[in-house]
Amino acid sequence: MTEDKKAVKNAHPLPPRTQFIFHNLVTHLHKFVEETSVTTDEWMTAIQFLTRVGQTCTDIRQEFILLSDVLGVSALVDALNNPPTGNATESTVLGPFFTEDAAEVAIGDSIASEGKGEYLWVQGRVLDTKGNPISGTILETWETDENGFYDTQYASREKPDCRGRLRTDQDGKFAYRAVVPVAYPIPGDGPVGHLLDKLGRHNMRPNHLHMMLEAPGYHKLVTSLYPEGDEYLNSDAVFGVKKSLVVKLKTVESDADARAKGFAKGGSFKLLEHDFVLLTEEEAKAAREAVLREKTADALL
């Protein structure tokens, strides 16, 4: 067995990237243990916690991603892989509620069925970093209803709701009817929920509209818009909020305008105007590689 092991070692030298990552991981893990002088009992508690996290995962629930989310790691990984670049719209965490089955929605139509919440009109443009419109951008958007639930959280779901797929017109413009999303809790019944409780942290996310934009030649953008004023805006349980993604909802008190936009009951509605700026694939790649070079140059070269 010894000779076999040695032979395998020589045949497959460790890739420098793997070596670099594990060296850094073990260094920080040991520093954590040393600096806190973890007791034997505390370490056993940690082992048991991680075991429960793994055993809570199923085909439709990923508790380790949730742990990564609440420790701010998912947001950090996203930030490093999609660094702020010039005037480009910043990205944020995808979350677990995207589905592939959203309906195509024509410009001016609604992504939400009637009665799902307070009327919201969303409009804007999709531009490149030089300000040129990007026509034909596919914009996927999804959000909660007024109860703070995504459609997939209803056992009775028969078809997609509060989500849709739009395409920008020749001027890069989009516009659609929606509802004002509502703050909601991430799962609190598993080990991560119990951890948040132990840490005295709530498990709420501020209300937000998910947006995913794709156009040929441009870097896919996964982001969200966070209406200002939500009480959880500064304490998002998963650290998804970025200042540049906080938006203002205006109130339009015009029954005529509401009816003209297609809101069945008229009255008033909220208005969200927002432009998105996409990076080309080259611009995005250069930005990521600059971060990677900066972080690992000394270690790898």
Next chain:
Amino acid sequence: MTEDKKAVKNAHPLPPRTQFIFHNLVTHLHKFVEETSVTTDEWMTAIQFLTRVGQTCTDIRQEFILLSDVLGVSALVDALNNPPTGNATESTVLGPFFTEDAAEVAIGDSIASEGKGEYLWVQGRVLDTKGNPISGTILETWETDENGFYDTQYASREKPDCRGRLRTDQDGKFAYRAVVPVAYPIPGDGPVGHLLDKLGRHNMRPNHLHMMLEAPGYHKLVTSLYPEGDEYLNSDAVFGVKKSLVVKLKTVESDADARAKGFAKGGSFKLLEHDFVLLTEEEAKAAREAVLREKTADALL
């Protein structure tokens, strides 16, 4: 819900130790992610690996402890909680093969049934830090047979073997017959085994004799002795070896001596002589607290 959450927060302020540990944990976790600029794909690989580790755990298998072992964390936690103190015998990792059912063995008797391996005679004394003998120390010892297996690894196990419970005499002395233990692999069929393979590391432990010593008023010592010369002594997969725990096995080529000691087939045998030095509970507590104070004084005070 908001008011409830706030009320809970105020009613249960976070213990300073919990706050200290999580602050340090998140700091190092984020530094690791930043310094390596982990890619989105790499992080997902890590999430999936941790999930598999959790899901490999059963009532009789703890893959997260194994992960902690192979990353050197278990050994570090042990070292911090049982710091080297004067002339006291150093501790090391307990491992997963201790059982409660070892038979009482009289001084000079055998812990191993005939045919379990090369004859080994173990003798020594148990002393306090001032050199006084500690009579009535309970010494639990367990080891592999010549195939590198503990008795519990045989499905056919009917009673304990290659393990025993001794008591030191009025001079603090102990002596027993055993077999020379054999190097063995830790479980290689799970995600931790696959990780070691990816990292080009073997999964072997050098041969060793487990020892656990308990005497009233003295700090329980969990340790092992590692015969010198084993090819894995400098690359123990779980980092359990300490220099002070490496021992020499002498060869005694005397049929008469072998038979006098009770080795049925006579011939020759290996001889291991080793004294253990125990800390009092007070000495051990003072040593641990000195480490804790040193590590956390600035943060907690």
